[in-house]
Amino acid sequence: MEFLDVTHNGFLVAMSCVVALVAGFTGLSLTRDLSEKPMFQKKMSIALASIALGGGIWAMHFIAMLGLQLPILFYYDAAITLVSALSAILLVGAALILMHFAERTPAIISIAGGIVGIGILVMHYIGMAGLELCRAIYTTSGVIVSSFVAIGLCVLAFWIAYGQRTNRNIVLGTLCFAIAVCSVHFLAMAGTRFVADPSLSEFGPSMSNETLALGVIFFSFVIFGACLWVSVTYLVVSPKRETGLPEPSALHEADPTAMLQIPCERDGSKVFIAPNDVSFVRADGHYTQVYTEKERLFCVWPVTEATKRLVPAGFLKTHRSYLVNPRRVARFERTKDKGRCVFEGPDLPPAPVSRSKLKAIQDALASQVGAVRAT
Template identity: 80%
Template sequence: MDFLNVHHSGFLIVMSCVVALVAGFTGLSLTRDLSEKPMFQKKVSVALAAVALGGGIWAMHFVAMLGLQMPILFFYDAAITLVSALSAILIVGAALILMHFTARTPTIITLAGGIVGIGILVMHYIGMAGLEMCRAVYTPTGVIFSSIVAIGLCILAFWIAYGQRTNRNIVLGTFCFAIAVASVHFLAMAGTNFVAEPDVAEFGPSMSNETLALGVIFFSFVIFGACLWVSVTYLVAPRTAKSSANKAPEKSHHIPTTDVQVPCERDGTKVFVRSSDVLFVRADGHYTQVYTQDERLFCAWPVTEASKRLLPTGFLQTHRSYLVNPGRIARFERTKDKGRCIFDGTDMPPAPVSRSKLKAIQDALAAQASALRA
């Protein structure tokens, strides 16, 4: 079997990696703070993120393929090329649905990352099947190695990006995602040979490199445009957060005035509870328990995330594991060098106040009482 001599354009290799980075950043950024959004907006954001990530996988692959140079003229089957794009978008969409519409457990994060890795592999090999006038011949080493790298790096990307939904983690997750996409392509291509195959078995209409280039340019333009749109909110967010943090001490002595939608679960269904209806929040391992007047609900936020969201609205941290709504405290009791906050309702447990927090909590509650009297 005579293999064809193959070369690659260095410029298009670099551009394909840039496309992967931009797509990863756009997709992971679109899914920030979804717990605070209405269900319809949440569904739209997940759908757009799936298009950005899945479409980015496809665009990266074919930008690199546009740089593939062989001594023969070759084409692409348009139908198979379209199927490769849709496969990537649907598989990534399935992973994002798991992440945002089910309880985000370690198993779910790992499973979602693995699904995205499989999506990259499926897209690559379906896309390669669309070649006409030549045929790809794979080596077991290339297939196995690229598969391990794809799945492993995508799981790592999801653990980083979804471990804590900070801007820093999203950027780190973006790099892991881009490396995973690029690694699959170039590791697989390194273990791939090509042979001429004049007899074409067409599944759909043929498409030249020039036609493919137009499609890839258009899709890349859409992804880059979405990246610019996302970047505006991304860059503004830290300043807003900082501003809120600076104002937090001022607000902490008053009843919370700004409602935050707290994502909880009730009988396996996700519900949103207004922070003004929350009595207190208690850490429970990597998650939290949210107490309202009538029930206790599971929340996927860790206590660090709950603190970031609720303290600027006026909640008080009475203990490293407890966040308390001062407006719902019925009375405060001190026992030696500790204390506890009592709430209305005989079945409602008190929230402990640690020794290190005792003076700050007493001062905050005294200031609140004075403000109410005034």
């Protein structure tokens, strides 16, 4: 079996790496602050991020493949090429759904990163299967090394990008994602040999390098445009206040709830509720229900996010599913090893208190200004 001589176009190789960086930055930026967005906007952001990340994996691969130079003419199967793109987008989408609709535990972060790594591998090898007039032959070591690198680096990227959702971590996660995508391709290609194969696949229509280049250029243009769009959010600086009022930071130091607003939905519209107006928050699956004196509102925050934001503002976690505003508690009732907080509103249900928290909650409520009566 005679292997073909292989060379690469350095410029296209470099451009493929740039596209991987831009796609990673765009996709990870699109998923910032989703807990504060209404459900429809959250779903759209995840869909767009899946297209950016999955499409970026595909674009990186085929830009690099356009730089592949063989001594024979070769084509691509258009249907298989399309399947490779859709596979990457769907697997990345599955990972992002896990990250934003399941409780974000260490296991979930690792699983999501692993799914993206598998998506890179699946996209690469399906894309290579679309070659016509030549055939790729892989080595076991190349497949194994590229697989470990893909999954390991993608898990690391997700741990960095989602450990703390800061701009710095998103940039570092972008670097890990781009390195994962590029490493998989070039490590796999280093262990790949090509042989001439005169037979043509009948799975789909043939596509020349020129046609593929048009598709890749278009998709890369979309990714770069989306990158410019999300980059604006990193550059916007709030104008200085000239009203003579205290700066927001000063207000926040004086009252931890002054800057905090809880994003809720009322009749399909997004509204923001001040914590002081909330009696208690109850977990509802992956979301929460916010109870004010007169109404119950849906909130996109999971109970873990609500706990992180509201406990520093003075709320008490009385139960794994309940956060209580002590200012709204009318009385605390305890019967043996059971307890509950009763509120001012006549239609508000009581909030249960876990047995392990009875003493701590009773003491916390008693220390409030205008302490409640313990009965």
